[in-house]
Structure formats: C-alpha cells, structure tokens
Amino acid sequence: MVDASDDATRRRNALADYRKKLLQHKELESRTRTLRETLKTTKKEFSKTEDDLKSLQSVGQIIGEVLRPLDNERFIVKASSGPRYVVGCRSKVDKEKLTAGTRVVLDMTTLTIMRALPREVDPVVHNMLHEDPGNVSYSAVGGLSDQIRELRESIELPLMNPELFLRVGIKPPKGVLLYGPPGTGKTLLARAIASNIDANFLKVKMIMATNRPDVLDPALLRPGRLDRKIEIPLPNEQGRMEVLKIHAAGIAKHGDIDYEAVVKLAEGFNGADLRNVCTEAGMSAIRAERDYVIHEDFMKVAGEVAEGLRLAGEVIGGRQGHGQCQGLKECEACIDLPTIEPHLPITSGQWANAPHVDHGHDKVFEELGAIVACILIDDRC
Secondary structure, eight states: OOHHHHHHHHHHHHHHHHHHHHHHHHHHHHHHHHHHHHHHHHHHHHHHHHHHHHHHOOOEEEEEEEEEESSSSEEEOOOOOOOOEOOOOTTSSSSSOOOOOOOOEEEEETOOOEEEEOOOOOHHHHHHHHOOOOOOOOOGGGOHHHHHHHHHHIIIIHHOOOHHHHHOOOOOSOEEEEETTTSSSHHHHHHHHHTTTOOOTTTTOEEEEESSSGOOOOOGGSTTOEEEEEEEEOOOOHHHHHHHHHTTTSSSSSSSOOOHHHHHHHTTTHHHHHHHHHHHHHHHHTTTTSSBHHHHHHHHHHHHHHHHHHHHHHHHTOOOSSTOOSHHHHHHHOOOOOOOOSSSSOOHHHHHHHOOOOOOOOHHHHHHHHHHHHHHHOOOO
C-alpha cells in the first residue's frame, strides 16, 4: 500500500513539473517570436538608414523635363537649371512613357535618364482639384436664365453631346469668361455646371469668373482661348424676385410675404445682398423671440440694407454701391476719397467719418482709391 501511494505521489509531482515546464516553454516561445519580429523590424530600419546614408554621401541627381525624343535611344531634355541636353536613357526605363513634358531624373555625371517622375502638382491646386462643387442645381440660380443657357451651350453641350458639333462641322468653344459685378452669381454658376455634369469644380473645360475684366491679360481674351464672354449683370426686378424667393424658400414664415414690395425696396441689390436680407430677417425674428419670419421683418431689413448701400454710394461719389465700378478708370471718375492717417485702425463704419489729413499722397489715392474704397466700405469688391 505504501509503495502504491508513493508511486501516485511521484506521478502527480512529475505531471505538475511537466505542466510547469510546458507553460515555461510556451512563454519562452512567445518571447522568441516577439524578439524575432523586433529583429526583423530593426533590420529593416537599419537597411533604410544605410540607404539614407548612402544617398546623402552619393552625388546628387538633376531633375529635367523631356522636350522631345530624337529617336528610340536619345532625347532632348531641359534641365531644371535651364540648359538643354541630348541624353541617353537607362535600359530599365520604359521609353514609351518618355513623352514631351515628362519629368525625369538625370545622372549628375553622364546626364543619362535614370527614371521618370510623376507630374509635379502644387499642393494647393491639388487640394482644390478635389473640391466638391456641392449639389448645386440650376434652379438655385435666379434671374439668369439667358446666361445659364449660354453657359450650358458652351460647356455642357460639347461634353455631353459632342456629335452635334461634329455633324455641323464646327469646334465647340474652348472656354467661357463670366464677368460682372461682385455677388451676382458667377461662382455659383460655375459650381452648378460642375455639379450637373458630375465633373470637378476646377476641371470643367475652362470657366473663368471676374469682376475686373479690364485688368485681364488681352492674350486670355483672344478667340480660341476664351471664345465666349458672358456678362452676369445686377439682377433686374424679376431677377431679384427669383433670387429672393430662392433664399427665402427654407425660412419658416408666418402669414403672406409680399415679395414684390420687398423687391421694390431692393433696387440695385445683387444676389449676395438679397441673401443677406433673408439672413437678417431671420435674425430680426430671433431678436423678437419668434421662431418664424413675417413680412415686416423683410421690409425692415431691406430698407436698412438699401440705406446702407445709399450711404456707401454717397461716400464713393454719389453712386449706389460699387458693383458697377468694374474698372479702375471708372472708379477714379466717381470716387472722392478722404485721405486718412495710415496708422489709424479704420473700420468700414468709421470710414465715412474719417478726418481729412493731407499727407501729399493724392496721386497714390487717385490710383488706388477705388481698391481701398471697395475693401473698407464694402467687402463685396
């Protein structure tokens, strides 16, 4: 009986030792696996560091641009420093990709093309290329039905139905220039056309928008570049009615709104002004502790905005607003600006009461008065 009991005890102890050793083995195996992964990572970092050191110690390379191929083996390349060379190409480089305009790396000593580079992209432009124009429909643009038709003919039609131009035998316009006073919807039109043809905001053929067409390089305006110029004017009464209804569509209203009466007060308003009328009408309702807008809110705000534009027009020479002052010469003829202390922080509200101090800068103000007035009095310019 004693021997049997001793044997059982020994077996239990042996089994416990085995389990203990097994656990230790698994733990060591796990630690070994972790150390191997760490070693592998360390080797990669070491190799990268070695490569970096070799790159720093080696002779640099030249960036160039392929102008044109001479034959299958030789290319004319313009180096980034300016000179042009006839160079060869490394055997591993795909020569079919070395077309005119391709950026390449040249060996410092032999000027051999070592590899092709991706196209250089300005990061700011790259970000803008990925800008979403938003879901903007043509119905969101009021009072510009003729301009929308012309824009769609020039941009959308050639992209969606190019066969129409082939059948007629004409080339579609290459680009469009939208010009007119600020706040009239030029950028909104560009976004609408981009949204409706499912294209990128900056990649819809060529649409340019400006409120200063007089300062553009004449080369841009030659036929073949910007073939069509579309004026985006200040909206007339019917256009103001359409724009006002668009901006007021999402506003909670109570009672009837006489849009016609509001529009009559809004003579000379652009689209941005009318949007501001709707925003301020909502603010007026909030101040009155209402969750809806009434007709009187629109009338009050429209009158206040009109009075503000009238006062601004008096300061710049009797013209209401400066949406129509699209050229510097025009503005010089209509603006009589006071000269002010250059170190004083002048706000738009203080500008009208600024003291006249003669610093002998009349010539400068004659040339820059229009721009200064636009910045300080009305940020729409």
